[in-house]
Structure formats: structure tokens, C-alpha cells
Amino acid sequence: MPVGMWGRQSWPGSPLGTPFRRPKCGATLALAACALPLHADPITFYKQIAPIVYHSCAPCHRPGEPGPFPLLTYTDVRKHGAQMVPLLKRRYMPPWLPEAGYGDFQDERRLTVEQIRTIEDWVRQGAPAGSPADAPPLPKFVPGWQLGEPDLVIEATAPYQLSAGGPNQYWNFVLPLKMPGTRWVKAIEIRPGNMRAVHHANLLIDRSRSARLQEKAPGAGFPGMDLNIESDTFDPDSHFLFWKPGGIPWVEQAGMAWRADAGADLVLNVHMQPTGKPELVQPSVGLYFTDQPATKYPMLLQLEHDGALDIPAGDADFPVGDDFVTPMDLDVLAVYPHAHYLGHLLEGYATLPGGTRKWLVRIPDWDPNWQAVYRYKQPVFLPKGTVVSMRYQYDNSAANPRNPNQPPKRVRGGNEATDEMAHLWLQVLPRAVEDRRMELQEAIMRHRLEKYPGDFTSQFNLGALMLARGDNADAVTYLRGAVAARPGHVVALNTLGAALLSAGTAIEAAGFFERALQANPRYTNARYNLANALAEQKRWEQAAAAFRQVLAENPGDAGARQHLGEVLRLWGDERAEAGRLEEAAAHLRESLDFRRDDAVLHSDLGAVLARLGRFRDAVPEFEAALRIDPKLETARHNLQAARARLAQLEH
Numbered sequence: 001m002p003v004g005m006w007g008r009q010s011w012p013g014s015p016l017g018t019p020f021r022r023p024k025c026g027a028t029l030a031l032a033a034c035a036l037p038l039h040a041d042p043i044t045f046y047k048q049i050a051p052i053v054y055h056s057c058a059p060c061h062r063p064g065e066p067g068p069f070p071l072l073t074y075t076d077v078r079k080h081g082a083q084m085v086p087l088l089k090r091r092y093m094p095p096w097l098p099e100a101g102y103g104d105f106q107d108e109r110r111l112t113v114e115q116i117r118t119i120e121d122w123v124r125q126g127a128p129a130g131s132p133a134d135a136p137p138l139p140k141f142v143p144g145w146q147l148g149e150p151d152l153v154i155e156a157t158a159p160y161q162l163s164a165g166g167p168n169q170y171w172n173f174v175l176p177l178k179m180p181g182t183r184w185v186k187a188i189e190i191r192p193g194n195m196r197a198v199h200h201a202n203l204l205i206d207r208s209r210s211a212r213l214q215e216k217a218p219g220a221g222f223p224g225m226d227l228n229i230e231s232d233t234f235d236p237d238s239h240f241l242f243w244k245p246g247g248i249p250w251v252e253q254a255g256m257a258w259r260a261d262a263g264a265d266l267v268l269n270v271h272m273q274p275t276g277k278p279e280l281v282q283p284s285v286g287l288y289f290t291d292q293p294a295t296k297y298p299m300l301l302q303l304e305h306d307g308a309l310d311i312p313a314g315d316a317d318f319p320v321g322d323d324f325v326t327p328m329d330l331d332v333l334a335v336y337p338h339a340h341y342l343g344h345l346l347e348g349y350a351t352l353p354g355g356t357r358k359w360l361v362r363i364p365d366w367d368p369n370w371q372a373v374y375r376y377k378q379p380v381f382l383p384k385g386t387v388v389s390m391r392y393q394y395d396n397s398a399a400n401p402r403n404p405n406q407p408p409k410r411v412r413g414g415n416e417a418t419d420e421m422a423h424l425w426l427q428v429l430p431r432a433v434e435d436r437r438m439e440l441q442e443a444i445m446r447h448r449l450e451k452y453p454g455d456f457t458s459q460f461n462l463g464a465l466m467l468a469r470g471d472n473a474d475a476v477t478y479l480r481g482a483v484a485a486r487p488g489h490v491v492a493l494n495t496l497g498a499a500l501l502s503a504g505t506a507i508e509a510a511g512f513f514e515r516a517l518q519a520n521p522r523y524t525n526a527r528y529n530l531a532n533a534l535a536e537q538k539r540w541e542q543a544a545a546a547f548r549q550v551l552a553e554n555p556g557d558a559g560a561r562q563h564l565g566e567v568l569r570l571w572g573d574e575r576a577e578a579g580r581l582e583e584a585a586a587h588l589r590e591s592l593d594f595r596r597d598d599a600v601l602h603s604d605l606g607a608v609l610a611r612l613g614r615f616r617d618a619v620p621e622f623e624a625a626l627r628i629d630p631k632l633e634t635a636r637h638n639l640q641a642a643r644a645r646l647a648q649l650e651h
Contacts, residue, residue: 001649006090006529014286020503022437024074029587031192035350037394037637038205040125041119042128042130043121043122043125043128044122044128044129044131044134045077045078045127045128045130046075046129046130046131046132046133046134046135047130047131047134048118048122049077049112049119049122050074050077050135051136052111052115052118052119053071053077054136054138054139055109055139056094056109056111057071057093057094057137058070058072058454058461059109059139059141059245060094060245061076062141062142063555064195065195065245066196066198066199066245067245072138072139074129075514076129076437076552077123077127077174078127081119081122081123081182082123082582083192084119084123084529085119085120086479087125088111088116088119088120089116089120091365093369094109094110094111095109095367095369095426096108096109096370097111097337097363097365097366097367097371097372098110098361098362098363098374099362099363099364099371101359102347102359102360102361102362103335103359103360103361103362104376104377104378105374105375105376105377106374106375106376106377107247107248108257110519117591121130127241128332145189145191145286146189146248146249147187147189147249147286147288149253149286149318150189150251150286150287150288151183151286151287151288151289151585152179152183152286152287152289153220153284153285153287154175154176154177154178154266154284154285154287155282155283155284156173156193156219156221156268156282156283156284156387157218157219157220158219158220158221159193159280159281159282160173160221160270160272160280160281160282161279161280162194162197162274162275162279162280162281162529163273163274163278163280164274164276164277164279165274166274167404167417168199168271168272168273168274168417169271169272169274170223170224170225170269170270170271170272170546171221171222171223171269171270171272171281172211172214172222172223172224172227172267172268172270172309173220173221173267173268173270174206174211174212174219174221174222174265174266174267175265175266175267175268175285176263176265177205177260177261177262177263177264177265177266178262178556180262180593181262181595182259182260182261182262183259183260183287183288183289184257184258184259184260184289184291184292184293184294184570185257185258185259185260185287185288185289186251186252186256186257186288186289186290186292187249187251187252187287187288188203188241188249188285188286188287188288189249189285189286189288190203190241190243190268190283190284190285190286191283191284191285191286191568192243192270192281192283193280193281193282193284194279194280194281194282194285195245196275196279196445197272197273197274197275197279197281198270198271198273198281198283199244199245199271199272199273199369200242200243200244200245200271200371201242201268201270201271201283202227202241202242202243202268202269203241203242203243203266203267203269203285203326203357204227204229204237204241204266204267204268204269204588205229205237205241205258205260205264205267206229206231206262206264206265206266206267207231207235207267208229208230208231208235208491208525209263209264209265209492209524209525210229210525211227211229211265211267212228212265213381213490213516213520213522213523214448219566224269224415224416225271225340225415225416225417227267227269227322227415228457229267230460230491231464233475234437234438234441234464234465234467234468234469235464236299236441237299237300237626238258238297238298238299238300238427238437239256239258239300239427240300240334240336240373240425240427241590242336242372242373244372247372249463250375251288253296254292254295255283255292255294255295255296256294256296256298256583257290257292257293257294258294258364259293259294260287260516262556262558263554263556263557266285268283268285268497272281296429297429297430297435297436297437298333298427298428298429299427299428299429299430299437299440299441300425300427300428301324301330301358301426301427301428301440302325302422302423302424302425302426302444303322303324303348303388303389303424304322304390304421304422304423304424305320305321305322305422305451306413306414306420306421306422306423307413307451307452308320308422309322309394309411309412309413309419309420309421309422310410310411310413310415311396311410311411311412312393312396312410313340313393313396313405313407313408313409313410314396314397314398314408315394315396315397316396316397316400317393317395318342318393318394318395318396318591319391319392319393319394320391320392320393320394320422321388321389321390321391321392322390322422322424322451323387323389323390323442323444324387324388324443324447325386325387325388325447326382326383326384326385326387326388327439327440327443328384328385328432328436328439328440329381329382329384329431329432330381330382330386330428330429330430330431330440331379331380331381331382331428331429331431332350332360332376332379332380332381332382332426332427332428333375333376333379333390333426333427333428333429334373334374334375334376334426335348335360335361335373335374335376335425335427336371336373336374336423336424336425336426336427337361337363337366337371337423337424337425338371338421338423338424338425339366339368339392339394339420339421339422339423340368340369340417340418340419340421341389341400341402341403341404341417341418341420342367342394342395342396342400342402342403342411342420342421342471343366343368343392343393343394343395343422344366344393344394344395344400345363345364345365345366345391345392345393346361346362346363346366346392346393346424347361347362347363347389347390347391347392348360348361348362348388348389348390348391348424348426349362349388349389349391350380350382350386350387350388350389351384351386351387351389352382352383352387353383353384353386354529358380358382358386358425360380360388360426360468361374361424361562362613364602367402367626368402379429381431382428388422388426392422392424393446394420396408396411403419405418411482428440437467438468441465442462442465443459444458445458445461445462445465446458446462449462449497454485455482455485456485456489456492458484459478459479459481459484459485460478460479460489460491460492460495461604462474462478463475463476463478463479463481463495463496463499464479464495465624466478466499467479467499467502468493469527470502472499472502472503473503474500475499475502476496476500476503479492479495479496479499480496482495482496483496483512485595488519489519490516490519490520490523490526493512493513493515493516493519493524494512494513494516494525494526494529495528496512497510497511497512497513497526497529497530497533498529499515499530500512501529501533501536506533506536506537507533507537509529509533510530510533510534510537513526513529513530513533514530515525517530520608522553522651524550524553524554524557524609525536527546527549527550527553528547528550528557528559528560529558530546531543531544531546531547531550531560531563531567532563534546535563535566535567535570538570539568540567540568540571541571543566543567544564544567544571545552546639547560547563547564548564548569551564558591558593558595559591561587561588561590561591562587562588562591562595562598562601562604563585563607564584564587564593565583565584565585565587565588565604565608566584566588566604567584568580568581568583568584568587569581569584569588569604569607569608569611578612581608581611582612584608584610585605585609588601588604588605588608589605592605597628598628599624599625599626599628599629599632599635600625600629600632601630602621602622602624602625602628602635603621603622603625603634603635603638604637606618606619606620606621606622606625606635606639607638609621610641610642610645615642615643615645615646616646618638618642619639619642619643620639621644622635622636622639623639626639
């Protein structure tokens with residue numbers, strides 16, 4: 001990605017050229033709390049303190065959660081009261097980064113100035129208990145899975161061994177989705193495997209199984225703080241799948257479920273903190289299914305300017321920004337600001353077409369240790385033509401206590417924890433009955449290409465989008481640009497090959513699939529596509545060998561098994577070899593175990609059986625195909641022919 005740098009200038013929309021430099025924040029609230037007068041009346045635990053602690057502290061400070069001590073009883077809170085007050089006044093606890101008044105979020109645990117003052121005064125008064133009759137009900141926490149037993153539980157193959165000390169670790173666990181068919185997921189629940197050691201986790205959907213290419217061995221996982229999932233088809237991220245201690249699993253509203261495909265992967269990106277002793281971390285993910293498919297199509301919209309991140313050592317006020325004009329009416333459902341350790345002031349806002357500003361989020365003192373997804377109580381409506389803005393400020397001075405470099409060093413944008421990032425993610429839902437994500441993605445990628453001419457990511461995504469849209473010529477153009485930017489990128493090579501294959505140039509396509517396999521022999525998608533390209537050229541023997549290797553690598557790939565059956569059928573027809581036709585029938589029948597409702601598959605199996613003279617077996621397959629798809633004329637024609645041939649044989 002090209003490295004650029006925004007100068008010290010006024011930002012668009014700033015009043016009368018106000019420079020994008022703001023004083024450090026954080027002291028004002030503490031001073032305000034101290035300036036308030038002490039409570040005149042006695043404060044007791046059971047009447048005033050317990051309601052605050054039960055709501056805002058106990059979800060993490062209880063057995064089985066990561067809080068270092070429980071805060072469930074009077075004795076617990078009295079013991080730690082003096083310790084709590086300075087942490088509350090500094091806003092370090094409870095961890096809630098967004099500033100009040102700059103976004104109305106669900107499940108806020110931010111304490112008000114009055115609540116902090118109440119706890120401080122209670123401690124000063126000697127922490128009296130008061131009457132248990134005034135006590136609110138003890139909070140009820142569900143043991144085990146918070147949403148009940150999941151429909152499917154996937155556990156990491158092997159635990160990660162976290163050392164006793166040292167820096168925080170970020171690890172990606174690849175979790176294969178081993179299940180028949182496709183299901184719709186209304187909720188997930190992440191169990192971190194070691195509550196003491198895991199700080200937070202993100203779950204990503206990898207339908208192309210590209211992330212596993214970074215593993216040294218299957219199931220081993222791989223390091224990395226930030227992860228991009230690559231796909232050779234249009235498949236934008238749509239949901240925030242996030243876990244943090246004390247968080248409540250999110251259940252999607254009706255029509256907002258996401259698709260889980262058999263054979264795909266889930267990738268769990270886990271942030272771990274050493275605890276002072278060696279720890280094993282083996283997380284698992286529970287999936288909760290619904291029979292209601294998606295009827296609403298949200299998408300994650302990203303503002304970013306990592307290319308402008310080139311922060312000199314000692315610079316305490318380094319600005320970065322990005323602006324995106326919405327191409328349609330959108331509702332914003334949630335926001336996820338993200339930076340690394342030098343981030344300080346993080347702002348996101350929208351300027352409506354009439355000039356009115358709507359705040360999306362403002363974090364005056366960023367701490368990556370407490371990052372989270374924030375969901376709005378009510379969707380934030382952004383009409384077409386709204387300018388969505390990200391304004392971040394970074395502190396690369398020695399005064400930044402979170403600066404990983406002492407003395408400070410020059411820091412650029414990148415994926416490592418010691419690099420920096422400037423991201424503002426929004427979950428948006430277009431206000432339309434139809435799925436308009438392609439249109440939105442195209443606008444996002446064209447905006448990115450304006451920032452970074454020749455950029456790999458935008459050209460690759462535009463190429464994948466055009467391929468999904470069926471615009472093969474433009475797809476090939478953009479994907480050639482992506483391959484030129486990164487000649488050894490296996491997913492780009494494979495996707496360019498797929499576009500060429502769709503455009504009817506199977507020979508050139510096969511060359512790109514072979515290049516992808518030379519770069520990574522474990523990339524099964526490229527081998528699958530190579531087999532299809534060989535079949536297009538009627539190179540039956542090589543195509544069958546390639547499909548057999550795909551099945552050796554992934555025995556549950558029903559599509560590969562079906563295509564192998566079709567190749568064997570065509571090969572057998574060409575050479576009139578009954579043995580190959582029998583093998584073809586066996587593979588097609590086995591594919592039906594995974595795809596019972598595939599009309600073409602039933603029809604193909606019927607055709608092979610008829611070719612073998614097994615008309616009595618062929619007829620039910622053609623009938624099944626027509627029950628599924630009454631308009632499948634090939635099945636209708638073959639059914640008539642098979643019935644006629646069967647009648648001849650019986651008479």
C-alpha cells in the first residue's frame with residue numbers, strides 16, 4: 001500500500017479552519033467529580049452501592065470471569081473499595097471508552113459522575129453496610145452457555161501455549177465447519193477456553209478457506225493481530241462477531257441471520273494476556289441456527305487511512321482522516337473503532353446533506369485493551385449523500401504510557417501490534433428490499449482506489465465483484481491489475497483464472513491455476529478450478545486426477561465429487577467404457593448425501609444409469625429432479641426416453 005501523509009491542515013467541515021489538534025482529554029471528569037460536594041446523608045452498601053456494582057462490575061468480577069476478584073457481596077466490595085475509587089475516577093473501570101453524548105449505545109457500563117462520587121463518599125464514610133432489607137436482588141448469571149446448548153459446537157484442534165510473561169499475544173484458530181449442507185446462524189457464543197488469559201476475540205467467516213494457508217500444519221493456527229479474509233467471490237463481511245468478558249451474546253433480529261456453509265472455516269482471532277504463569281488456551285464457538293434465511297442484507301463499511309500512517313518519533317498529535325459519501329440511504333446498526341497502541345483521540349461522525357452533523361462515536365482516550373463493538377439503541381439513519389468521516393489522532397511521544405517503544409520510534413501502518421491502524425467499521429443496512437451490497441461495495445472500493453492508485457485490495461475486490469455480477473471483461477481487467485500488484489498472491493491468481501474460465505479462455509485460465517498451486521500446493525480451490533479448466537478442454541484423465549486429489553484433501557466436497565462423476569461420465573461416454581460409467585454413478589450418488597435437493601445432480605445420475613441400461617433405476621432420479629425443478633427440460637426429455645425404453649424392454 002502506498003505510504004502517504006496528511007499535512008497539519010484544517011479538516012473538511014472544521015469551523016473556520018480550526019486545526020485538527022485537540023488538547024489531551026481525561027482530566028475534566030475527574031476534576032468535576034472532586035468538585036462536587038460530599039453527600040450529606042449516610043450512604044450504605046445495600047441501598048446505594050450494590051445496585052451500581054451489580055450492574056456495572058459484577059458481570060466480570062465473579063467466579064469464572066476474568067476479574068481478579070469478585071464483587072458480589074458487601075465483604076467483597078468493602079475490601080476493595082479504596083482500590084476501586086481511583087480506577088473509577090480515571091475511568092479505567094468499568095471499561096467503557098465512548099464519551100457520553102456522542103452516540104446512544106446499548107449495554108453501556110459507563111458510570112455517571114454522580115455514581116462515582118457516591119462510591120467515593122461511601123468509602124470516605126467508612127463503607128457502612130446498612131440494612132440488608134434495602135438490598136437489590138443478587139444478579140443472576142447463567143452458568144455455561146449463556147443462550148443454552150448450541151446447535152453446533154466447534155473447538156480448536158489444539159490449545160495455544162501462552163508463556164507466563166512477555167507481551168500480549170494474538171493468535172488465529174482455524175475452525176472447520178463440519179456439517180451437512182448450509183445453515184443460517186442467528187447467534188454465536190464464544191467460550192475463550194481460558195477466561196484468565198483471553199482479553200477479547202473476533203470471529204471471521206472464511207468461505208474460501210484462504211486463512212488456513214497461513215498455517216504451518218492443519219489445525220496449528222497462526223499469529224497476527226489483524227486478519228483479512230480473502231475470497232475469490234463477492235462475499236463482504238456482514239456481521240460483528242465479537243466477544244469480550246462480561247459481554248452478552250448477541251441474537252440477530254429476524255431476517256438478519258448469516259450463512260454457514262459446509263466445508264467453510266471460521267477463524268477466531270484471540271487476544272491473550274500473560275498471567276504470570278504458563279496457560280493453555282483452547283477456545284470453542286457455539287452456533288445457534290434458525291430456519292429463517294436472510295431477508296435483510298447488512299454490510300460492514302470500513303473507513304481507513306493506513307496509508308497515511310507514517311508517525312514520526314516524538315509526535316504527540318499526528319492526525320489521520322477519511323471521508324466516504326454514501327451512495328444510498330443507510331441505517332447504521334453498530335460501530336467498531338480500531339487503532340493500535342498509539343491511538344489517542346478517535347472520532348466518527350456523519351455530515352448530512354443539509355449540513356447537520358450526527359455523531360457516531362467519540363473516544364477521547366483510546367485504549368486498545370478495551371476495544372469493543374458498540375451497538376446503537378436505535379439505528380442511525382444516513383440519507384444518500386451523507387459524508388461519513390473518521391478523524392483519529394495518534395500520540396507517538398514518550399508521554400504516552402501505552403507506547404510500545406521507549407524511546408519512541410517511527411511507526412507506519414501495518415498488521416503487526418507494533419505497527420498502527422486507522423479503521424472505523426460501521427455495520428450498515430441499506431434501506432431497500434433488494435440486496436444492494438454490490439453497489440455499496442463498488443462505491444467503497446472505488447473510493448479506496450482514489451486514495452491508493454494501483455492498490456491491490458481495491459482492484460482485487462472490484463474484480464471479484466464484477467465476476468459475481470457476471471461482467472467477465474471488467475473482472476479480468478481489475479484482476480490483472482491485482483496480480484500485477486502482487487504477482488505471487490495465490491487467491492488473486494486463482495480468481496483471475498476463474499474470471500478467464502468464465503470468459504471462455506480455459507487454456508489461459510489453467511495457467512493461472514497452475515501458478516497458484518506452484519505458490520501454494522495446499523490451495524485446494526485452485527486445484528478444483530484447474531480440474532474444471534482441464535474438463536473444459538476435454539482432458540478427462542488429467543481432470544479426473546485433479547478432482548481425485550481435491551477429494552483426498554477434502555473428502556466432504558460434494559461439488560468436487562459431483563464434478564468427478566460428470567467427468568467420468570463424459571470420459572466413459574467418449575470411450576464407451578462401462579467401468580467408468582459405474583464409477584461415475586457411484587460418485588454422483590454419494591454427492592446426493594450432501595445435496596438431496598439438487599435437481600441437476602439427480603438428472604445427471606439418471607443419465608448415467610440410463611447410459612448403463614439401468615432404466616428402472618434411472619426413472620426415479622429423473623422424477624426426483626422434476627419434483628425439485630419442474631422446468632428442468634433435460635430431465636423431462638430423459639424421463640420420457642427412459643420410460644419408453646423401459647416399456648420396450650418389458651414388452
